[in-house]
Amino acid sequence: MPRLALVRRLEAAGFRAWPAASIQFDGSWQIRLTAGHPSKRLNSVNPLDPSDRRDIERRVEMAARRFEAYDRQLVFRQSPLAPKELDAYLDELGWERFEETAVMSAPMSELDIDGGMDHLPVRDVGRYVDASIRVHGRDPSLKAGLTEVLSSIKPPSGLFVIEDKGNPVSTALCVHDKELAGIYELATHAEARRKGRGRDVVCAALRWARHRGATKAWLQVETANEAAYGLYQGLGFKEVYRYSFRRSGEGQGAVSD
Structure with missing residues (x-):
């Protein structure tokens, strides 16, 4: 299991290096949207606290409406900072997991x-x-x-x-x-x-x-x-x-x- 402090440090550096046009927060979920570029890292929900697991169903629905306003498909980017309960909920919905990425240092x-x-x-x-x-x-x-x-x-x-x-x-x-x-x-x-x-x-x-x-x-x-x-x-x-x-x-x- 990676040290979460190091994960947070690299995640923050990644966000600064690849800045989204719009950044909003729902609790610790960082919602990144960019009308001018379709990159998943610029158009995704990024949960940043494993303990932030409240009202998952309602928050996923709210995120979907935000993405629809940008004409983007709702995508979650699931790092070790994402709560396990969110993954379990997306499993229940039958959501696809795709493009696994390794962070190296x-x-x-x-x-x-x-x-x-x-x-x-x-x-x-x-x-x-x-x-x-x-x-x-x-x-x-x-x-x-x-x-x-x-x-x-x-x-x-x-x-x-x-x-x-x-x-x-x-x-x-x-x-x-x-x-x-x-x-x-x-x-x-x-x-x-x-x-x-x-x-x-x-x-x-x-x-x-x-x-x-x-x-x-x-x-x-x-x-x-x-x-x-x-x-x-x-x-x-x-x-x-x-x-x-x-x-x-x-x-x-x-x-x-």
């Missing part, structure tokens, strides 16, 4: 991130957004929403793009939040995989954060992504905890990460 001093080329972060948010959309293979219509999210990040952030013959092949966002360096949005273009590009961009981003004073690195990776999970393990990251998303079986549609 390590002291900078224990990571194998030296060697390889240094890459400076790009200063042009538009250039990074275009590169990220291309590398992820996402719909270009997400450009405005992603630009808004990146422009709203308050801690210092580095936008990293690795190119090959003028074309972006790997991208990553690194957010330096006090002693923490978080890696987000890592992706390598399908045609450039298995060439060490992902490792290069992660190492360059973490060296940048270490130079700025970060002493601990962390990230999130879907457990189904065995290649990425193996990359992070090879660098020295260790799993701290896992979370997963839950949604009703009705009206399922495409949901971005």
